[in-house]
Amino acid sequence: MTDHGFAVPVTVRGYETDSQGHLNQAVYLQYAEHARWAYMQEAGVRQADLIANGIGPVVLETTVRYRRELRAGDEVQVSCRFIWRDGRTFGIDQAITRADGVLAAEITCVAGFLDLTERRLVPDPREAVRPLAAKPDRLGL
Template sequence: MAEPFSVRVEVRGYETDTQGHLNQAVYLQYAEHARWAMLRDAGIEQHDLLARRVGPVVLETTIRYLRELRAGDSVDVGCVFEWGEGKTFRVLQEIRKTDGTLSAEITGVGGVLDLDRRKLVADPREIFKELAKDPGAFGL
């Protein structure tokens, strides 16, 4: 398995709810930000995906909220791809405060959509291997 990718984010005041906690929907935005940052870090740009006529899609997401986050907190948003057989893969993500406190766990199921056929590609690993300058970032 590859080393987990991580990107740092600071919780902004406008992302909090009336209790002063990070709004639940923003956790999904942080997770999405980390996934796109990981793709870029591995050498896959959005224009590369569009030129190849494919795009990553989220099919399922589960979030476990464990500790509150407040404005001004800095967090590291991790991302690890887990491959199985077939058209889908899992993405395991953690949001941790810089003191190590685990604030949330996000587990997702994803795939790669053929933009012309509007169907999932048979083996998403092959797309990542083809487009990434560093497929090892995805454990490939």
Template structure:
């Protein structure tokens, strides 16, 4: 099995809380950054989705914090999609320090919404496969 897609992110000082740890909400931003990065690398830009009147939606997100991150630390944020037959898909992400220590695991359930109908697209994987230049990056 191929390694999941990943991006590098440096923890910035203004992203930390009063204890000097990465603020809890920023983990979600790092995960979101990795998701948009893999879509873009696969050949799907946000503008492409909007032009088709569709957009990804988060339906559920769970964060398991394991180790703190501090300002200046380098991280790797992974992103892999798990497709099913239905209207939703799973997203599995890991935020790691450069020494391999897992700082957090982010899992979620998402969908692809038809922005005019305000309903989930029946086959989000198939839809994105049709738009992607490199669908393998999305696990398709």
């Protein structure tokens, strides 16, 4: 994974842990989603704006690489970076890093923007989101 220019802090909550005291594996995905929405908001793209323009983000594939355990009370940073490419999809690179700098998880996704009427991916996700972003440069646009 490469440098991530955006990250949000999260504190692992006790109710998110499993019977062994580790962060439940599904919660890593929730943290990643939280960071993606925060990243979009940082760029000025609100969920309501997407819906009003008839598009919605969709995740088509996700890979999680669990590197180190997380426990209740751990402070982490969840980073996010969009990787724009030609075609209907784009990549998302994310990392969950403990306060001590230890990488806890790497998350990679393939995503797109769905035309909510046609129920198909828009042809160019960059062009779909750019006009909605107050700070398109934050998203690498």
